[in-house]
Amino acid sequence: MDIPRSFDFEAGEVLLLDKPLTWTSFDVVRKVKNTLRIKKIGHAGTLDPLATGLLILCTGKKTKEIDQIQAQEKEYTGTFRLGQTTPSFDLETPVDAELPYAHLTEEEIRAATAQFVGQIAQTPPLFSAVKVNGERAYEVARRGDEAEIKSKQVTIRDFEITRIALPDVDFRVTCSKGTYIRSLARDFGAALGCGAHLTKLVRTRIGEYRVEDALTMEAVEAMRPPRPEGETERPRRQRQLRPERRAGLEYFNTNQADSDQSQDKSEA
Known part of the structure; x- marks a missing residue:
C-alpha cells in the first residue's frame, strides 16, 4: 500500500492492516494506537490469532462505519488437513482423532463443496467468542466443560478447492458475516467421512477492501511520528503475545515445524 503523506486520525481514517500470525486483533489495535498516537480506534471484524490477512481499523469519526464494514462479504483462502480432527477445529489444540482419507478421490473432494x-x-466452535449463558464459549472450553451452542444461518457464495495434496486441501471461500471457517473445516471433513481441521487461514477481502492494499506492521512502525518537543523517550517494553492463555497456542508453537514440513513448499 502506498503510504499517504499525512493522516487525519481525528476526522477519521479507514486503515487496512495485514495481521501477523499469532497476533490477536487487539494486539494490532493497541500497537497502531500507541505507535501513531491515535485517541479513538477500533477494528471491523476479529481475526483468530492463527489467522493472518486483512484487518480493518477505523479511527476518529470513521469508527461509526465499523458495523457497516463488518457486515460486508468476506473472502478467505487457506488449508484444511483431512484425516485429523481437533477440539478447536484448527491448530490451537492437539489432534484428538485420526481417520483414513487416502481412499478419497479428487472428484469426491471437489463435489463435497456443493452442499455448503x-x-x-x-454451529460456531466451542473455542470461540460466542456467548453461552452470558459466558464466552472459549472460557467454557478452557475448563473442559461442555456447552450447547445454537446453529445460525450464514451464506457461503463460493467454496472452491484450489489445490489437493493429501492430506492437505487448499480452498477459497466467499461468505457472509458470522461465518466460521473453522466450522466449515469440521463440517467439510464430516461430509467426506474422514474429519478435518484448519491449518492455515488468510482473510483476503472485506467488501472492496483487499489485503494486497494493506499496511504491514513494519510500515506502521515506519510511520511513527516524532516526539513532541521536550518529551523524553520511554523505554519500549517487548510486546507480549497473549493468545496462549486463550486456547493453547503452546501446542501450535511446539508443533508448527513438523506441520510446515508436511505441507507443500509452494504455500505462502
Whole structure:
C-alpha cells in the first residue's frame, strides 16, 4: 500500500492492516494506537490469532462505519488437513482423532463443496467468542466443560478447492458475516467421512477492501511520528503475545515445524 503523506486520525481514517500470525486483533489495535498516537480506534471484524490477512481499523469519526464494514462479504483462502480432527477445529489444540482419507478421490473432494454453498445452518466452535449463558464459549472450553451452542444461518457464495495434496486441501471461500471457517473445516471433513481441521487461514477481502492494499506492521512502525518537543523517550517494553492463555497456542508453537514440513513448499 502506498503510504499517504499525512493522516487525519481525528476526522477519521479507514486503515487496512495485514495481521501477523499469532497476533490477536487487539494486539494490532493497541500497537497502531500507541505507535501513531491515535485517541479513538477500533477494528471491523476479529481475526483468530492463527489467522493472518486483512484487518480493518477505523479511527476518529470513521469508527461509526465499523458495523457497516463488518457486515460486508468476506473472502478467505487457506488449508484444511483431512484425516485429523481437533477440539478447536484448527491448530490451537492437539489432534484428538485420526481417520483414513487416502481412499478419497479428487472428484469426491471437489463435489463435497456443493452442499455448503448457499444459505446454510452452521454451529460456531466451542473455542470461540460466542456467548453461552452470558459466558464466552472459549472460557467454557478452557475448563473442559461442555456447552450447547445454537446453529445460525450464514451464506457461503463460493467454496472452491484450489489445490489437493493429501492430506492437505487448499480452498477459497466467499461468505457472509458470522461465518466460521473453522466450522466449515469440521463440517467439510464430516461430509467426506474422514474429519478435518484448519491449518492455515488468510482473510483476503472485506467488501472492496483487499489485503494486497494493506499496511504491514513494519510500515506502521515506519510511520511513527516524532516526539513532541521536550518529551523524553520511554523505554519500549517487548510486546507480549497473549493468545496462549486463550486456547493453547503452546501446542501450535511446539508443533508448527513438523506441520510446515508436511505441507507443500509452494504455500505462502
